[in-house]
Amino acid sequence: MKRWMASGLSVVLLGSLLAACSSNNGNNESAGNTGNANGSAGGTGNGTTEEGTAGSPAGSGEASAYPIKTDKTLTYWGEITGNLIGVKSSLDEVPFFQDWQKNTGVKLAFTSPPAGQTKEALNVLLASGDLPDMLEYNFLGFPGGPEKAIGDGYILKLNDLIDKNAPNLKKFLQDHPDIDKMVKTDSGSYYAFPFIRGDEYLRVFQGPIIRKDWLDELGLPVPETIDDWTNTLRAFKEKKGAAAPLSFVSKPRFFNESGNGAFIGAFGVNRGFYQEEGQIKFGPAEPGFKEYLRLFHDWYAEGLIDKNAATADSKALDSNIASGATGATVGNAGGGIGKWQPLVQANDSKAVLVAAPYPVLKKGDTPKFGQRQQAYSSEGTVAVTTSAKDPELAVRMLDYGYSEEGHMFFNFGTKGVSYDMVNDYPTYTDLLLKNPDKLAPAQAISMYARGSYNGPFVQDKRYAEQFFALQTQRDAIGIWAKTDAAKYNLPPLTPTPEESSEYATIMTDIDTLVDEMTLKIILGTEPVDKYDDYLKKMKSLNLDRAIEIQTAALERYNSR
Secondary structure, eight states, X not given: OOOOOOTTHHHHIXXXXXXXXXXXXXXXXXXXXHHHHHOOSGGGOOOOOOBOTTSOBTTSSSOOOSXXXXXXXXXXXXXXXXGGTTTOXXXXXXXXXXXXXXXHTOEEEEEOOOTTOHHHHHHHHHHHTOOOSEEEOOGGGSTTHHHHHHHTTSBOOOHHHHHHHOHHHHHHHHHOHHHHTTSBOXXXXXXXXXXXXXXXXXXXXXXXXXXXXXXXXXXXXXXXXXXXXXXXXXXXXXXXXXXXXXXXXXXXSTTGGGGGTTTGGGGTOOSSEEEETTEEEEGGGXXXXXXXXXXXXXXXXXXXXXXXXXXXXXXXXXXXXXXXXXXXXXXXXXXXXXXXXXXXXXXXXXXXXXXXXXXXXXXXXXXXXXXXXXXXXXXXXXXXXXXXXOHHHHHHHHHGGGSHHHHHHHHHOSBTTTEEEETTEEEEOHHHHTOTTOOOHHHHHHHHOOTTSOOSSEEOHHHHHHHOOSHHHHHHHHHHTOSSHHHHOOOOOOOXXXXXXXXXXXXXXXXXXXXXXXXXXXXXXXXXXXXXXXXXXXXXXXXXXXXXXXXXXXXXXXXX
């Protein structure tokens, strides 16, 4: 999922910040001022002005009254959260999205890409020229970056639209210049309605997970080092009959979580770019990556890794964990431990899933890498396209998520249905935490609220305090947080469109090469020493230029 917030926001958001229409982009200047300096975004739209129920017209800069009076229907493209795959087939069947329309007064027609194929589906969509009004997508991952998406006429630059029609977002960003710095490009362009993690507590949520009941039965401690893990996985295979002792999701890329440093971080690298002693490095080109490949090659050959690891998706992983075929994986506190604990318990009443620390080579060392997000996460952000029939209406609708009412709705759902106020604390109802349809809390919360996954709003710490209903989940956050990831992780960078295009071309080839290398060596179709040939090929594909582009982007970010 992922830069993983500005501390102390959770309660404050509901008071002085959000009550005053929380939102805007900082650097001590408004989104509108930035927009005026860099060119108008709103002028490209051809929509008409709508009137708010309290008489606040679009473009007034005043908060919209919700629901907005309009008979228009806007189109919205976005994927279904993994928590609801297999539960609902489309967004319009999800109560949260139904209520979002009622609360804002804006009807939406939804389209979703196939699970795990968001990038490919977006390419098809863009090529068709038939764009929806709103696109939910990670535009930092867009070829050429968000400035390219704006320049090529796919999405609108939102500066003027935010200034005139999104007072909640506008004020929030004015009040939080550190976050404002993250949500715009180097040139000052706002390109999407952002997802903000509103508290430091929310920035860490993923790491290694293991069957504690198996460890206890076998007399083993929670593994800390790579050697510990080797011994543990062997015991799981030989003494517990685990067919896939370690398993993980490999869609869309083999071992997705390697980007956060799970296991691979023990060798001082991760799957992507990071900064170290003032230099940007690419993990697969560093010596530690070869040692990671050697480890996983040996584990796979010994049957310690799922034989289907190359193609395993989330459903396959769920099945492996539930059946007891898998005793260890990498996942989230909520959508991992929270989802899997009832599944494993259904087959084994003594089953207990707990967090394990990010592995190291030497016991007592602090892991170099681990999952840790920035306050701003570019996943789940929503852009307004140049095809929008009424961009002002789309912006006003999206601004709802940053209002006081919208903040409560996105995080907790509908009062009296999914939460009640208990001693001034928004408390999830049994519909979510003890769902009558046997949905896990992660699934039920995703049905009625959006606090548990990214979207156009500010996430509230109080969602997590309840979402992590199990003590094992709460303990996991503290265990996984003990890394040096903050020192090495990169902030959200936005190379120029020219750099981004060049960078995308280079990295498409390099990532394809790395994926090929990783699979062939780990699955044993090529020897580990073949890595040296791949490294030479990586260099020939202009890796040094990609690092130069990242370095320049980091320097500009630091100067924002």
